[in-house]
Amino acid sequence: MDMNEIKEIFFQECEEQLAELESGLLRLNDGDRDPETVNAVFRAVHSIKGGAGAFGLDDLVSFAHVFETTLDCVRSNKLEPTQEVLKVMLKSADVLADLTNVARDGGSVDQARSAQLIRELEALAKGEAPPAASAAEPAAPKAVAAKPAPVAKAAPVEPVVNEHGFAPVAFSFDDFGGDEDEAVSDLPAYDIVFKPKSELYTKGNEATLLLRDLSRLGEMSIHCNMDSLPPLDQMDPEAAYFSWKVSIKTDKGEDAVRSVFEFAEWDCDLEVTAMETGEASESASDDLPMQPVPFDLSALDGDLDVPLGVVEEEEQIAAAQEAVAAAETASNVVQMAGNASRAAASEKSAAAAAAAQNNAQQASSAAAPTIRVDLDRVDRLINLVGELVINQAMLSQSVIENDSNGVSSINMGLEELQQLTREIQDSVMAIRAQPVKPVFQRMARTVREIADITGKSVRLVTEGENTEVDKTVIDKLAEPLTHMIRNAVDHGLEMPEKRLAAGKSAEGTVKLTAKHRSGRIVIELSDDGAGINREKVRQKAIDNDLIAADANLSDEEIDNLIFHAGFSTADKVSDLSGRGVGMDVVKRSIQALGGRINISSKPGHGSVFTMSLPLTLAVLDGMVVTVAGQTLVVPLTAIVETLQPDAAAIHSFGATQRLISIRNSFCPLVDVGRILNFRATQANPVEGVALLVESEGGGQRALMVDAIQGQRQVVIKSLEANYTHVPGIAAATILGDGRVALILDVDAVVSASRGQSLQLESSLAAAG
Amino acid sequence: MATKKAARKSLSLAPILDLNEANALHGKLMGLRGNALVIDASAVERVGALCVQVLMAGAKSWEEDKQSFTFAKVSDAFTKTTQLIGVNIDHLMAKEI
Numbered sequence: 001m002d003m004n005e006i007k008e009i010f011f012q013e014c015e016e017q018l019a020e021l022e023s024g025l026l027r028l029n030d031g032d033r034d035p036e037t038v039n040a041v042f043r044a045v046h047s048i049k050g051g052a053g054a055f056g057l058d059d060l061v062s063f064a065h066v067f068e069t070t071l072d073c074v075r076s077n078k079l080e081p082t083q084e085v086l087k088v089m090l091k092s093a094d095v096l097a098d099l100t101n102v103a104r105d106g107g108s109v110d111q112a113r114s115a116q117l118i119r120e121l122e123a124l125a126k127g128e129a130p131p132a133a134s135a136a137e138p139a140a141p142k143a144v145a146a147k148p149a150p151v152a153k154a155a156p157v158e159p160v161v162n163e164h165g166f167a168p169v170a171f172s173f174d175d176f177g178g179d180e181d182e183a184v185s186d187l188p189a190y191d192i193v194f195k196p197k198s199e200l201y202t203k204g205n206e207a208t209l210l211l212r213d214l215s216r217l218g219e220m221s222i223h224c225n226m227d228s229l230p231p232l233d234q235m236d237p238e239a240a241y242f243s244w245k246v247s248i249k250t251d252k253g254e255d256a257v258r259s260v261f262e263f264a265e266w267d268c269d270l271e272v273t274a275m276e277t278g279e280a281s282e283s284a285s286d287d288l289p290m291q292p293v294p295f296d297l298s299a300l301d302g303d304l305d306v307p308l309g310v311v312e313e314e315e316q317i318a319a320a321q322e323a324v325a326a327a328e329t330a331s332n333v334v335q336m337a338g339n340a341s342r343a344a345a346s347e348k349s350a351a352a353a354a355a356a357q358n359n360a361q362q363a364s365s366a367a368a369p370t371i372r373v374d375l376d377r378v379d380r381l382i383n384l385v386g387e388l389v390i391n392q393a394m395l396s397q398s399v400i401e402n403d404s405n406g407v408s409s410i411n412m413g414l415e416e417l418q419q420l421t422r423e424i425q426d427s428v429m430a431i432r433a434q435p436v437k438p439v440f441q442r443m444a445r446t447v448r449e450i451a452d453i454t455g456k457s458v459r460l461v462t463e464g465e466n467t468e469v470d471k472t473v474i475d476k477l478a479e480p481l482t483h484m485i486r487n488a489v490d491h492g493l494e495m496p497e498k499r500l501a502a503g504k505s506a507e508g509t510v511k512l513t514a515k516h517r518s519g520r521i522v523i524e525l526s527d528d529g530a531g532i533n534r535e536k537v538r539q540k541a542i543d544n545d546l547i548a549a550d551a552n553l554s555d556e557e558i559d560n561l562i563f564h565a566g567f568s569t570a571d572k573v574s575d576l577s578g579r580g581v582g583m584d585v586v587k588r589s590i591q592a593l594g595g596r597i598n599i600s601s602k603p604g605h606g607s608v609f610t611m612s613l614p615l616t617l618a619v620l621d622g623m624v625v626t627v628a629g630q631t632l633v634v635p636l637t638a639i640v641e642t643l644q645p646d647a648a649a650i651h652s653f654g655a656t657q658r659l660i661s662i663r664n665s666f667c668p669l670v671d672v673g674r675i676l677n678f679r680a681t682q683a684n685p686v687e688g689v690a691l692l693v694e695s696e697g698g699g700q701r702a703l704m705v706d707a708i709q710g711q712r713q714v715v716i717k718s719l720e721a722n723y724t725h726v727p728g729i730a731a732a733t734i735l736g737d738g739r740v741a742l743i744l745d746v747d748a749v750v751s752a753s754r755g756q757s758l759q760l761e762s763s764l765a766a767a768g
Numbered sequence: 769m770a771t772k773k774a775a776r777k778s779l780s781l782a783p784i785l786d787l788n789e790a791n792a793l794h795g796k797l798m799g800l801r802g803n804a805l806v807i808d809a810s811a812v813e814r815v816g817a818l819c820v821q822v823l824m825a826g827a828k829s830w831e832e833d834k835q836s837f838t839f840a841k842v843s844d845a846f847t848k849t850t851q852l853i854g855v856n857i858d859h860l861m862a863k864e865i
Contacts, residue, residue, distance in 0.1 A: 196817070201787055207817040208849055215852060224854035229821060232801070232829040237794035238787065241821050244854060291854045 010051040011104045012372065015438075017044040018097050022441050025093055029086045038081070041089075042071045048096065057103045059114075060096075066118050067092050070125040072216065079124060087448075088120045094445050187218060187249040190257050193271040195243035200267035202238060211244065211293075213260045218250030221290040243269075245288055375471070378431055382618050385421075385428045386715035389619070392421045393712070393736030422713070429470065429616050436514045436523070437465035439478050443485050443512060450489040457496055457507040458489050467514040469521045470616040473593055477523070477613070480589040484525050484609055485510065487583065492529035492607055502604065504528065520595075520637060521615055526608040532601035534558045559599045559607075563587040591747055593617065594635065594730065612637075622714050622743065623691070624735070625705040628678035631741040632705070633714055633733055638746040640692045640700065642708065645669075645685045656682070660690060660702045667692065670753040671704045672744070676728050693746050701750045712736075716743065728752065777803040778840070783811050785819035793819055797826045805830060806862065810841035815849045827860055838862040 024041035027034075049064035070089070073079035081089075095117050098109045192214070196207050214220060222244055229241040248257065254274055261270050396414050440462045451458040469477075493499075493508035500506055511526045534555060541547045541561045553561075562583045590597045595613035614620060614637070622633035623642075649661040650669065659666040669690065673679045683704065690702040714733035719726055719742075730745035777800045782789055797805075807823070830837035840862045850857050 201816075201818055204787070206786075208815070208820075208853055211852055222852070222854035226824060226855075229825050229828065231832060232794070232797055232822070232825045235794070235822070235825045237790040237822050238818060240817075241825075242817055242853070242855075291851070291856065293854075294848065294851050 007055055010055065011100065013051065014048050014100045014104075017048050018093065018100065019438060019441055020044045021093050021096070022090070022444065025086060025090050026444060028081050029083065029090070033081075035075075038071070038075050042068065042075050045071055045096070048100065052100075052103065055103075057099075059109075060099045060103050063092075063096060063099055063114060063118065066121045066125075067096060070121040073125050076216070079127070085124055088117065088124060090444075090448055092117050092121060094448070097445075187251050188253070189247065189249045189275040190254060191271075191273045191275055192246040192248065192257065193243070193269070194246060194261070195269040196240040196264070197267050197269070198236075198239045200264050201240060203267060205264045205267065207240075207242070207244075210260055210264060211246070214246060214248060214257065215293045217252045217256055217260070218248050220246060220248040220293040222246050222293055223288040223290050225288075245290075247275075247290055373431075378428075382428050382432065385425050386618065389421055389425060389713070389715055390734045390736070392417055394738055397736035425619065425713075429618065432471045432616070432618075433468040434471050434474050435466045435468050436474060436477070436521075439474055439481060440465045440512055440514070442478055443481055446482050446485045447489060447510060450486055454490055455495070456489060456493055458493060459507050459509050460485075461509055461511045462513070463511070464514040467516060467521060468615075469514075469613065470618065472617045473521070473613055473615070476589065476593055480586040480611075481512075481523070481525070483586050484583075485512075488525060488527040488529070488607070488609075492527040492531075494530050498530075502530075516615075517612070520612050523611045523613065524608060525611075526606060528606040531603040531606055532559050532562070532599070534601075534603070537561050556600070559601050562599065563597070591745075594620070596747065617716060619713055619715055620743070621711065622733075623711050624709040624714075624741065625689070625691070626707045626709060627676070627705045628673040628683075630678055631709065631735065631739065632672070633741050633743045634691060634693075634703070634705075635730075635743065635746065636711065638693045640694050643690050643692065643702075645688070645690050645702075645704075647686045650685050658682075658685065660685070662692065662702070667700050667702050668753060669702045669704055670749065672749060673704075673706070675749055675752050693750065701753060703744075703746070703749065714741070714743070775803055776806065778806045778808060780808040781812050781815075781846075783813040785812060785815040787816060787818055790816070790818040790822055794822045797822065801829065802833060802835065804836040806838055806840045808841050809839055809846045810843050812843045812846040815846055817853060820850060820853065820855055824855065 021041055021044035024037050024044065027037050028041070045064050045068045049061055049068055052060035052064060067089075070079065070092075074081050074085070079085060095109065095114050099114070101107070102109050194207070194210070196205075200207065211222065223246075225243045225245065226241065228243075229235070235241070250257065254272060257272055258265075258270075261268065392414075396418065399408075399410055399414055444460050444462075447458050447460040450456075488510050489508070493510070494502065494504075496506035499508060509528045511524070513524045513526075515522055538547070538553070538558050538561070541558075541564070542549050542551075544564075546561060546564050547553065563586075564584055587597050590611055590613070593613050594617065595611055597612075598610045599607060600610070601607040620633075621636040623636055623639060625632050625634055643662070645660055651659045651661065651666065653659050653668075658669040660669045661667075669685055671682045671685075674682050683706065685704055688704045688706050689708050690704050692700055692702050694700055714735070716731045717733055719729060719732050722732070726742070728745055728748050729742045730748075731743045732740050733743060735741050779796060779800060781793070785793065805826075827837045837860060839857060839860050842857070842861070847857075
C-alpha cells in the first residue's frame with residue numbers, strides 16, 4: 001500500500017468523521033448534553049487533525065487544532081455549548097469540510113472566512129463571547145472555569161530560587177476572570193509524584209505528553225526536580241534525570257489521573273495521593289516551588305500526538321461505542337504511521353511505519369464488519385446482473401416459443417432461475433443502496449449559510465435520514481435539493497419580524513423528510529413560511545406570456561407555474577436564488593432521475609414540495625406496449641390504470657384534441673404514436689388501449705397505445721450514454737427477444753400533449 | 769549549527785527535539801564547551817523532556833565554566849513546553865540592554 005492509498009483512506013475516514021462531527025453538533029444544538037456526544041465531536045476533529053498532521057496538511061491541522069482546543073473547553077465543561085457557541089462550531093465544521101476537500105481535490109478555501117472562524121473559536125476558548133454574539137448575549141459564555149489558580153496565589157509570590165537558579169514563574173490569570181473561583185477550589189485535589197525511568201523514553205513515550213494530558217484534567221501546578229541531573233559531560237542524553245511533583249485539582253477523579261500514565265506505568269515510579277480539599281496547594285507549596293501550568297497549551301498540540309494510547313486514552317475511556325473507538329484507533333495508527341514516516345530518516349522507523357499502517361488497516365476492518373469496495377466494481381457487477389436478467393428473459397422467451405404447453409421441466413427450472421435472478425438483482429441493488437443522510441447533512445450546511453446571508457433564523461428538521469436509495473440517485477439529489485432549500489429559506493420563509501407579526505415564532509422551520517412509498521423514495525421539503533403568493537405568481541406568468549390574462553387556473557396549477565422555465569417571483573436577483581437557475585432546472589433534474597415533483601402550498605402556512613424518485617436507476621418495472629409497430633416500455637409507477645376505450649367515451653375537442661370520459665370526468669387522450677411521430681395521423685382510439693397516467697402536476701392523461709404485451713422488469717440502458725438524447729424517451733432496454741425497446745418519458749409526452757413541442761428529431765425513427 | 773565568532777558561539781536548535789535529537793544535541797553542546805553560547809530556539813516546534821535535560825545540563829556545565837549560556841530567541845512551543853514541565857528558563861533568556 002503506498003502513501004496515496006493511505007491518504008485516500010484518510011480522506012474517506014475524514015468524510016465519516018465530518019459526518020459524525022456535524023451530526024454531533026446538531027444533536028448538541030438540539031439540546032443533547034450527553035458527554036458522549038461531546039466526546040464524539042471532539043474525537044472527530046481530533047482524528048482529522050491527527051491524520052492531516054501525518055500527511056503534512058498544515059492548513060487543515062492548524063484549523064482543526066484551534067477547533068479542537070475550543071471543543072476541549074466544551075468537553076471539560078469550561079465552555080457552555082450555547083446556541084451561539086454551536087453556531088460558530090457548525091460554521092467551523094463547514095470550513096473543516098472545505099479544508100478537507102481542498103486538501104484532497106485541490107482548489108482554495110475562503111481564507112478570510114477561515115481566519116474569522118479561527119478568531120471566533122479562539123475567543124470562545126478564552127471565554128470571550130464570539131464576536132458575532134457579543135452584542136446579543138454578552139453574559140452567555142461565562143465560559144472558562146479554568147480560572148486562575150488558587151495555586152498561583154498559594155504559591156510563593158517571591159521567587160524561590162533553587163540551587164540551579166530556577167525560579168517559579170509568576171503567571172497572571174487576570175484575563176480568565178479575576179478572583180478565585182469557589183467551584184474550582186472545592187474540586188478534589190491530587191498530589192502526584194512522577195519519576196520516569198529511562199525505559200519510558202526509549203520505548204517512545206514522552207514525559208511532556210503525559211504531563212500535557214495531565215494538565216488537561218484540571219488546574220495544575222508543577223515542580224520539576226532536577227537534583228539528579230549531572231553536568232553535561234557526565235550525562236547519558238537518553239537517560240531520565242528529571243522527575244516531577246504535580247499538584248492538580250480536577251473533578252475527573254483519581255482513575256482519570258492514573259489513566260494518563262496507564263501506558264507508562266511500568267516505566268516510571270508514580271504516586272498519586274488524593275488530598276483533602278484545599279490541602280494540595282498548601283502542602284505542595286510548603287515544600288517545593290510549584291509552578292502553575294499555563295491554561296493555554298495549544299502551542300504544544302500540533303505535533304505531539306505521537307504515542308498512541310497515551311494521548312487518546314481519555315477519549316477512549318469515554319467512548320461508549322466500540323466501533324467508534326476502534327475507528328479512531330485506526331486513524332490514529334495511520335496518523336502514527338505518518339508521523340513516524342515523516343520524522344524518521346532511518347530504515348528502522350520506516351519499517352515501524354509500515355507495520356503501523358498494517359495495524360491501521362487491521363484496526364479499520366475490525367471497526368465494523370464492512371469493506372470498502374470501489375464503486376466501479378459494484379457498477380460492473382450491476383451491469384453483469386442486468387445482462388443476466390436480459391439473458392434469462394431471452395432464454396425464457398425461446399423456451400416458451402418452443403414449448404407451447406408450458407409444462408416441461410425446462411420451463412419450471414426457468415421459473416426458478418427467474419426468481420433467483422430477481423433475488424440476485426435485489427441483493428446487488430442493496431449493495432448500492434445508501435442512506436440519504438449525507439445529502440441531508442449537506443443541506444444543514446446550506447440552510448446555515450443562507451440563513452446567515454438572509455438574516456433569517458432557520459431551523460432544519462430532518463426525518464428518515466436512514467431511508468436508503470441507490471447511490472446514483474443520492475449523488476444526483478444534492479443539487480436540486482440544495483436549490484430547493486435555498487428557495488425555501490430565501491423565498492419561502494419570512495423575515496423574523498414578519499413572522500412575529502404573523503403570530504409565528506421568529507425562527508422558521510424547514511423540514512426535510514424521506515420515506516419509502518410503494519417502491520419509490522418520497523422526499524418532502526416543507527417550510528412554515530408564507531406559502532406561495534398565488535396572485536404574484538399568476539401575474540408573473542401573465543407578464544411572461546406563460547398564461548393568458550384571463551386563464552382560469554386552479555390553485556394547484558398556479559402553484560405549479562413556478563416550475564416553468566425562467567420563472568422567478570423574486571423582485572430582485574439575490575445571491576441565493578433567482579440567479580436564472582429556476583425551479584424548472586430542479587424539476588428537470590428530478591425528472592432526469594425518473595422522478596416527479598409536486599408542490600402544495602397554503603397561504604400563511606408554508607409550502608410542501610414532494611419528490612417521488614425511483615429507488616434505483618438500474619432497473620424498473622415497466623409495462624411493455626406496442627405503438628405503431630414499435631415496442632415501448634411505460635414505467636409502471638406512472639400508470640394509474642389501463643382501459644379499453646369505448647367509442648361512446650371518446651369526444652372530440654377542437655380540431656385535433658380528443659377527450660375520453662372516465663367515470664364522469666374528461667381526460668385528454670394522447671396518441672403516443674402521433675406524439676412521437678411514429679405515424680402521421682392519429683390512430684383510432686377504439687382499436688387501442690388507453691393507459692391512464694398521472695403527470696407530475698397531478699393531472700391525468702390517457703396515453704393511447706396499440707396493445708399491451710405484458711409487464712416485466714427491465715434493465716435500464718442510458719440512451720444518452722450509448723446514443724443520444726431522444727425527446728419523449730427516457731432510456732432504452734433490451735427485451736427477452738434481444739430487441740431494443742425504448743422507455744417512454746411519460747412526463748415529457750404529457751407536456752408535449754399540452755402543446756409544448758417535443759422537438760422531435762429525425763433521429764428518433766432511427767433510434768426506434 | 770555552530771557559527772564561528774570570536775569567543776561566542778551560537779546554536780540553532782532543530783524544529784523537532786525528540787529522543788533521536790537528544791544525542792545529537794548533546795554532541796553539539798559538548799563541542800561548544802568553553803565558549804559563551806547563544807541558543808536560538810525560535811524554530812522549535814516540538815521538544816521532549818530528554819532534550820530539555822540536555823539543555824539544562826548544558827546550562828549547569830556552562831555555569832560551572834563561568835561562561836554565559838543564553839537563549840536568544842525561543843518559539844512559543846518551546847516556552848510552553850518548559851512551562852508545562854516546570855522548567856524555568858527565564859534566567860537564561862538573553863537580556864536586552
